[in-house]
Amino acid sequence: MRKLNIGMIVLVLCMVATVPKDAMAEEDALPVMQAVNFDAKDTEGNAVSIQDYAGKNVLLLFFTTWCEVCQQELPELSDHYESLQSDGIEVLAVNMATSERKETDIEAFADELNMPVVIDHDGRIAKSYGVQGIPTTYAIDEQQEIIKPFYGPLNKEEVLQAFAGQDE
Secondary structure, X not given: OHHHHHHHHHHHHXXXXXXXXXXXXXXXXXXXXXXXXXXXXXXXXXXEXXXXXXXXXXXXXXXXXXXXXXXXXXXXXXXXXXXXXXXOEEEEEEEOHHHOOOOOHHHHHXXXXXXXEEEOOOOXXXXXXXOOOOOEEEEEOOOOEEEEEEEOOOOHHHHHHHHOOOOO
């Protein structure tokens, strides 16, 4: 059995050694994924759809109010909301209500933000985007293609870098 394990390790190492270097260096070679349309309501009761943002760069953030990283990240990005809009980037936060401890916390948290907040009451939006953890954020370009996913905290500079070159 030990020889079989050693043989498997050698085989895997040989396979890795034969992969072209260019293929291993292609960090940005992600398949193009379209943003998934959704219909939801914001905290004011207004209908919101990702299609409302067609032709615009969008930062789509998934969060909960109890997430400590979200508690730091969202207010920071909210402080830069108008600046990001000036740079051609719309920001839309999606609260994952099915993961909240108390749904009553959502409105109070959202009231402190300068950006629109959509409530994903049944979890369909998060599920359609494959959200596994929070915060999860997607940079979506003007053609409604996801150009970069973010898992964990991010800041304004990372957002700007993700969209750099989109207007060229």
